[in-house]
Amino acid sequence: MGLFSFIKNAGEKLFGKDEKEIAQAAQANAxxxxxxxxxxxxxxxxxxxxxxTNLAVAFDGSTGKVILGGNAPTQEASEKATLAAGNVTGVSDVDNQLAVAQSNAAAQYHDVVSGDTLSAISKKYYGDANKYMKIFEANKPMLSDPNKIYPGQKLRIPPL
Structure with a gap:
């Protein structure tokens, strides 16, 4: 699937520390x-x-790069895996090397900025603000509520 860039300081805080603490600790025991x-x-x-299946994940803290390997049943699952890895604080790039069993048309991606709503994003990509649930569904389970998106988050925009 390739290499995708993300905003390193935005996303799920899986590591329980801020970026400075992560960088200092990384130097000691990378x-x-x-x-x-x-x-x-x-x-x-x-x-x-x-x-x-057979998911393999490698992470390089010095560059913020994640490499994904294994198998995905669909293009959608592969894209969601990329987003799940990339929308983690400290991750700046995801190299998705997942093998896809059933390939479909690739989705577009949108970087959320301050003031964005799913309705506004839907209007931009589909010309219809009422199709926001399509974007919400395309980003489940990473999104649990259509009103809870944040600046720096990357969203899948599936084809209509």
Whole structure:
């Protein structure tokens, strides 16, 4: 699927520390922290119940890059795995190397900015603000409420 960029300071706080603490600790014990971060990201992706098999996650704290490997049943599941990994604080890039069993048209992506709503995003991409639930559904289970999006988050915009 390729390499996707994310905003490093936005997202789920899986590591329980701010970026400065992570960077300082990373200098002291990079390999151990990278392994622990990879496990946390893998657990987070698996909690999304995307149907992935043989999921492998590697993380490099010095660059903020995650590499995903394994198998995804659909293009949608692969894209959601990318978003789940990328929308984690401390992650700046995701290299998705998941093999996709059933490939469909790829989705577009939108970086949420201050003031965005799913309705406004829907109007921008679909020309109809009332189609916001399509975007919400396309980003489940990472989104639990259509009113809870935040600046820096990356969303899937599926084709109509």
């Amino acid at each position: 390999a151990d922290l990278n392994a622990k971060a990879a496990v946390a990201i893998k657990d987070y992706i698996e909690k999304q119940n995307l149907g992935l």
